[in-house]
Amino acid sequence: MSKELFIWGIPLEKVDEAKDLNIPLSSSGDIGISEVFNSKNTHPDFVFPWVGGTPIKTVASMPKELVICLKRVKSISFDLLSYSNFLIVSKALYDYMTAHGFDYDEDKSCARLVNPKGDALTDETFYLLRCYWWNIKHNEVQLIRDEKNNDVIAASTDSTKDFLMTDHREYCYELFVNADLKQEITTLFRNPMLFSLKEWNELNSDDWGF
Known part of the structure; x- marks a missing residue:
């Protein structure tokens, strides 16, 4: 599911x-x-020496x-x-x-x-x-895009994992979490900030001002 x-x-x-x-x-x-x-x-x-690896460069x-x-x-x-x-x-x-x-x-x-x-x-x-991200052999994060403008509006997975990362370049440094765990995570851990992909992209938009 x-x-x-x-x-x-x-x-x-x-x-x-x-x-x-x-x-x-x-x-x-x-x-x-x-x-x-x-x-x-x-x-x-x-x-x-243990920082700065690339897909063709290993580090300590x-x-x-x-x-x-x-x-x-x-x-x-x-x-x-x-x-x-x-x-x-x-x-x-x-x-x-x-x-x-x-x-x-x-x-x-x-x-x-x-x-x-x-x-x-x-x-x-x-x-x-x-x-x-380049060590992820099987990407299990599916990005769902708006058919009109191709913007990412959601993410999902069929994996049994509840914590995932992806090799999609626009999200390759992000930690993905099963949305059903939000309440439990909020109870167990300190000040977690969890957002749907639509919320995440809107909150990172250049359209709002400082």
Whole structure:
């Protein structure tokens, strides 16, 4: 049976709302990832040997542990953040995702979440997951388009998985979720933002003003 899919993420029009919820944003420079914490350079360029893979270029394995420094926040109010082709995920959510079919992480590191002083923001286990769209051998996300203008208006899947990713280039960094899980996810996890494809595209449109 076909299932409707939502995207879990922060569209442009929800950036201010995310800030109000104390959620760090990569677009605002809040997130810095390091192999070893350096108080003089908490947000280094993201150019490590394990970053920057392509369909024809392999990269090094990820380190067992790393540090994620978060500006602007004093506590953790999220379970999922997107960071290019990486996902920052709490262990609680990761376990939930894998129990519901997620198998797209090509490698992962344990992540220690700290503030710019190096103080721990949480004792929880978090992971940094590396996901490559070109490693998806069987795309299971179907995009439904408007017959008149070809705009994407929905997404669905016939897969048994409830968490999916896709090699469709316009959505290859997004996490898709079975829409039927929205209420449960909202109950179990912190400040999830889940949108239908129609909502997602409207909230990322250039037609609205800042």
